[in-house]
Amino acid sequence: MRYAETGINLEIDLSRGGIERVETDPRDTELYLGGLGTNAKILWDRVPPEVEAFSPDNLLIFSAGLLCGTPAIGCNRTIVTTISPQTLLMAFSMMGGFWAPELKYAGYDKVILRGKSPDLVYLWIHNDKVEIRDAAHLKGKGAIETAELIRQELNEPKAQVSAIGLAGENRVYFASIEQGRSSASRGGIGAVMGDKGVKAIAVRGTGDINIARPAEFIGLCDEVMDYIKFRKENPIPGVIPILSVLGSPQEMAIHDERWHTENFTWGNARTRRKGFWTEEVEKEWTETLDNARTRMISCYNCPLQCGATISMPGFPTYMMKCFSKLTYTMAAMSNLNFGLRIAQRATEYGVDAYSAPQVMAFALELYEAGILTDDDLPGLPDGNEERFFWLLDRIVRREGIGDVLANGTYWAAKAIGKGADAYAHNTIKKHEQLPLKLGMLNPVYFLMYSTGEKINITQIQGQFPQAPFPEREHREAFVKDWFQVPDDRFKQYFLDWEPRGDFSNPYYPTVEMCCDIVEWHEQMHYIDDALGMCTGLSSFHLKAPYHVHNFPKFISAGAGLDTDEAKLKQAAKRYRTLVRAINVGRGMRRKDEKPPEDHWKHRFPELEKELLDAYYRFKGWNDEGIPTTESLHELGLDYVSEEFIRRGILNGREAAPSREAVVEQASQ
């Protein structure tokens, strides 16, 4: 018997209309867990570097996490994996909601799409019955609209639907896959779904998911629930509102947006508006949100209320998530009222709420600079807000300039020329980033930005505080009940970290400590993404209910795997390295691993080089960021080094210091 997982993947060949149920190898679960881990293995095995995003040979994998469908609280995420048309690297965007558990109950761990359908179709998965159905009547429909129409025509109100909007159909490079109150947005995976001719996947399941050691597992869940209650009653003092409580984050609950509006930049990631958050603004925005918000809502089996149903006058009701609350507002230099209105349309179109607003602000900046002219933007309205609506409508239809902008700022700047490059200033690995422009280099963030392969900072940062606390007493109080740390040395790193002086950024935390902290953050995220756990109860948060100490117990009692902290870390390292291997195969090298040049005003080239050198060594990668033969061997990934040697990426003679030696060095 299989526990936590179903042991069955659904293979769909869209070109031939083939549907196959394939039993998976339990040994792969031991090595790569599930979710992102096993997705990476499939992608490595079946999608060689020559396969492009829009090739029929590219796969689009929808995977439930290993523990989705069990009572593990907040474990509901779908991990979607493919090759991105924008970054040309592996994309693994994720969504919460209700889809992954439903897939499990239907009897599957993953849906693997290959080929291309000649006509627009949707999939209907109802336990053993799987159909490819015509979706001609859904062409051009909004993502949320599509989900409702499918539920109605199937007469299955309990079906869960993942769908694309117009942006996905038209292969916009930042198209999302929407699913009720969630979306998998980063990396343009919605474009790949559209390219494959799949409008939606509807799922309904009524089967069982088994737990290996039931009483123990429920005991662990109860502990998590109790800790969630404790954290609700004891927010962390001295940090910004969204970090003081749990959640993904709880943007819909929070009115105080001083931190975001004054620290993030506005427009095309340009202007920082200190002093923006006045009483007047607070009153206006609070009213806007209170009037718009009908109800706070949650994902499957999670008590936190990170989402909300939003109704703006003249717009249909929709479900808003996280920080899309402010991205449109700030890109357009407007107010929350505008942000909540345009986000409704953007959700139906299915676009990423980080990239889309930035692309539009970029276009308007080019227009102001005279690089784009009235000839490029015929009929552009006068008002700023109208311009954003106008651009959005054109981008998702790929009409006129929209066709260029639909590829994101990096590719659009290349196509436009005339110095447009300088305006596409906020990308990493060709992908738009959060609009952050700060003063002093933060060495931990430097490493996370540079080497993170999620290519999205919010999904890399984590359980170690973002900034030092000014008072030592406050720091001492913080570390007192900080049992989530992998090791007590992290407490010392934090205790000694000062806002100014010798023990402050950028030289403190030291290079070795930075490696250690980044490793911890990254590990947590990679574990979450294999299990299907929401970062809002785990890797994203200070003092989270899930951590490196209880995860092995959950996996062992839930999935019946013989694991402990060491084995779990090794597994996470294995598939994390596999993600890197896929990207290295696609040409990713050290030159690609850098934050936007203007991310910090004060940069330290020598220190940055040292950080990257040390981190690469720490990870067992060579100077180009390529995992060495030796470190691959240690992880049981000899098949990767063989392929790298065959392709001339490695020559088979590299040696890297062992991990133990680096850790030893770090603790000295």
Add this chain to the structure above:
Amino acid sequence: MMRVVKTIKIDVDKCNGCRSCEVICSAFHAADKYGTTNPARARIRVIREPLLDIFVPVFAGDFAPAECAGRNQYIIDGKVHDECAFCRASCPSRDVFKEPDSGLPLKCDMCEDDPPLDEPLCVKWCENDALIYEQREEEAEEAAELEEMEIGLESLVGKHGLQPVIDAIARMSTK
């Protein structure tokens, strides 16, 4: 006569639609306690239409052998609720509160356990207090004791309706 009724009061305004109640209910009532999870087996379900702002947790009541004559609609706070949305019965007209394999009706037992739990687990797992456990005293009508034959006849009437039973008895009496 007074009797103690154990019940769950439902505050639909507080429901966030997470379905934790379904999760823990199905796990608790699994053949091997907590050994499987499957909301389709849960004795509570959340009727969830987020875009219409309908979030109604309903826990399973008695089995109803026949469909209702019609489905009324109620408009509450501008929202149209189907009468069935609030109905706790397992009945022939819909597929809720039935074992997915056998089709047998499911009924909430308030998580009867030995030793007894403080409260049903759906209530415990509802962090937003949409489900509130209550023990209250209710006035109960003194039910007339039925004779064994009447119990049998009543179930026949329940199944076939009164007139066919009368007709059958009439036919039998003329034989």
